[in-house]
Amino acid sequence: MSATVIGGETYAAAQIATAKQIYQFFLGRKITYQPYAGRVLLPEHACAFVAMAKAETSFVLDVPGDDNTAHTFWQLHRDRLDLACKVLGYPVGATAFTAEQQIEIGWWDFNSAGQNVARFAVVKNLLATKTAGDAALALTKYWERAGAKGAATKRSALAETFHAYFSPAGGGESS
Secondary structure: OOEEEEOOEEEEHHHHHHHHHHHHHHOOOEOOOOOOOOOEOOHHHHHHHHHHHHHHHOOOOOOOEOOOOEEOOOOEEHHHHHHHHHHHOOOOOOOOOOHHHHHHHHHHHHHOHHHOHHHHHHHHHHHOOOOHHHHHHHHHHHHHOOOOOOHHHHHHHHHHHHHHHHOOOOOOOOO
8 A cells, every 4th residue: 555745744545545636626616606706716725625624534534523513524514514415415414425425515515505794705715815825724714614723724734735745846646
């Protein structure tokens, strides 16, 4: 079994495959939320989503969090998770999802959920960022809302590490 070292941390081949899958899904994804419809996510934005998934689950499928109340790579709680499942046609109340389903749920929650003022802040602040670290800070504050001490700083550093890895010079095969 091969392993890859990124930023001093060793990742199994399955973890790298999932990180790449998340990165490739979000890279170039078009926002549908108004007034930002048509804007695309850049590499730094995609790396922020990768960093969130790494921080929450280390890219392992079906790792529950918060006393088994949060699920998917981004540890969404039941209210957000069930809303996404209902819209996407997945079983409401489910706790186990494929990687593809988890990524689609995360995208829907980020881009669509509720079309409310809070969602406006998420999209607006993410699109305003210029670095992977700042993108992760925006996602941590406005989307994930991780409350653990140092969570934002950890995610910011992870996003920069993955940005370097997925860059053409980083060897992460970004395309």
